[in-house]
Amino acid sequence: MNTRSKGLMIAVGLGVLLNPLNSSMVSVAIARLQDSFRLDYTVVSWIVFAFYIASAIAQPVMGKASDLFGRRKIFLAGLVVAFVASLLAALAPNFGWLIVLRIVQSIGTSMTISVGMAIVRMHVTERQAAALSVLSIFQSGAAAIGPFVGGVLIDWRDWPAIFMVNIPFTVASFILAWRMIPKDEPLASSARQKSIRQWLESVDAYGIVLFAAGLVALLVGVLSVKSAGRVSLGPVVIGLIGLASLGAFVRRELATVSPFIPLRTFAKYSGITWANVQFMIANALFYSLFFGLPSYLQAVRHIGESHTGLLMLTLGLCSLAASPLAGRWVDRSGPRPALLSSALLMTFGSVWIVTLTPTTPVIGVSLALAAFGISNGLNSVGLQAALFESSPKEIIGVASGLFNTSRNLGAILASLLIGIVMGDRFTFGGFRTLGMILTAVALVLALMSLRRRKSGQAQGT
Structure with a gap:
């Protein structure tokens, strides 16, 4: 890979990490935001809802917009939007403005992540698979270290710091992207002649x-x-x-x-439907722990944000470590064994949550985090492989888009579940109830994975 390609990779990588970083950092900020704005837990949970709803909508829309306006323009514009939103969010006078700016921030970061991979595919022609894997590391790594980074920043400069940290990333990415990403090719006449109304209809x-x-x-x-x-x-x-x-x-x-969401595709290809449903349920389980456990550590155990972030690092690192191992396992044995193992690990982790007490040693918390982290790595790889097994080549792009939408919907369901269970404030009793619900859902996921496995064996015979 030449110097220009490396510069382009760094420029795009610094841009695409913004969305997963900002979606994960907030997990350790919920308790502090609740205290700062004197709001109940249900209201504060909108800081999570707003980001994932906006991302679920903006990512596919901005992908289509890049076909009309150009990928470089969308990427650079996204960085500007993310910069302004992050700067103003740190200065937000009330929670209402913070939610509005959080939505704008989500749109800006979605603009970069929706076109980043396409830019790399277009302009990095040598060792392209390696380049795309590096881009995935930027995204996965940002999500993994987000709670740790957020915890350290909140301890240092309170909650506004988790927004200000975006400033150096956006500036560095913009400067590099301006220099390294080639200018967009002139639009085809059909695209130039497209009216705003026609474009709105197309999205x-x-x-x-x-x-x-x-x-x-x-x-x-x-x-x-x-x-x-x-x-x-x-x-x-x-x-x-x-x-x-x-x-x-x-x-x-x-x-x-x-x-916007091709429901007929779901109806026509049952394999795609099941892969997306399982992925949505798996992410609902994962994000319930991801957002629920930091509040347990802070509200029940009275552990500081930086130490909470350090503990949450177990979740991300286990997920990162499991992903390449899952890839080899799935290549050798297919997705079903990995998916069943993932569901069983989530069941174990959920049961373990129910056994936690206000005085459980930290190692007990780490066991639940490790179980969910490993299962997340297995799920991401296994379900993506199952999706590709079920998807005809001509609709693989649509199937991939639906897959990302399922992740966001799972995160939204997790936030809704926590809000319903907790209500006004986070309590230990509510956390234990959450663990019981997660156990039941994890068992359903295990049965779905087992059914998939038996079905596959029957088809093989």
């Missing part, structure tokens, strides 16, 4: 609005009922509006030519 803007409005309204309705502790007319109406919007979204996606 299914109406479907996106229905999806976002329905999801947000449903979350507001459910969480409002939980927070109030009783059923009242207002939250019920909001929840029903959300359900109606999601129903309209489903009808829209089945009828439109260019859907």
Whole structure:
């Protein structure tokens, strides 16, 4: 790889790490934000909801936008948006503004991650597989060290520091990207002649609005009922509006030519459906621990943010270590054994959470983290392989996009689950209840993996 290619890789890598870094750092900031703004746990959980909902929408949209406006332009614009949003978020006067800026930050970082891999594929022609694997390390590594970095920064300069840390990354990435990423080729005449209305139709803007409005309204309705502790007319109406919007979204996606989420693909290829459903459930389990355990350590065990981040590093490092081993295992034995092992590890970790007490030695917490970390590495590789097994070559791009959407939906479900279980404040009893729910869900995932394995054996005979 020549010097220019290496510079391009660093430029893109520094940009694509922003999204996973910012999605993971906040896991150790929830307790501090709750104290700083004097809000209940349900309200503070919107700092997580907002980021993942915006990412789930922005990433596929910005991927399509890059075809019209150019990948270099989208990448550079994303860095500018992320820079401004991060700077202003650190100065946010109230929690409402912080949520708005968190959404803008998610959109900016989604702009870089949605086109980063395409830029590398286009402009790094030698040892391309190695280049793409390096890019994956930037993303996985950022997600792995995010809680540790966030904990250290919060201990040092309180919660605004987790936003200010983006400034050097965005500046360095912008300077390198401006110099190293070749200018976009002139757009084809068909793209230049495309009107704004035609472009909105191509990204299914109406479907996106229905999806976002329905999801947000449903979350507001459910969480409002939980927070109030009783059923009242207002939250019920909001929840029903959300359900109606999601129903309209489903009808829209089945009828439109260019859907935001191609539901007909799910219906036509059952293997793709099962892979995405399992991935969504696995991520709901993973992120429930990812966001729940730091609050347990801080609110119940009274452990500081930096030490919490250090403990959470176990989760990320085990996931990183398991991924390459999972790749070899899946290549040799197929995805089913890895997926079943992952589900059993998640079951063990969930049961272990139920056994934790306010005085459990730290090694006990680390065991649950290690189990979930290893299972996450097995799941990411195993389910992606299962997805590719089930996907015809002509729709592999669509299948990959759906796979990323399933990850975001799993994170949203995890945040919703924690918000429902905890309500106004994080408690040890609520944490134990969360562990029981995760155990039941992990057992369902194990049964799904076992069914997949038996089905595969039957087909093989």
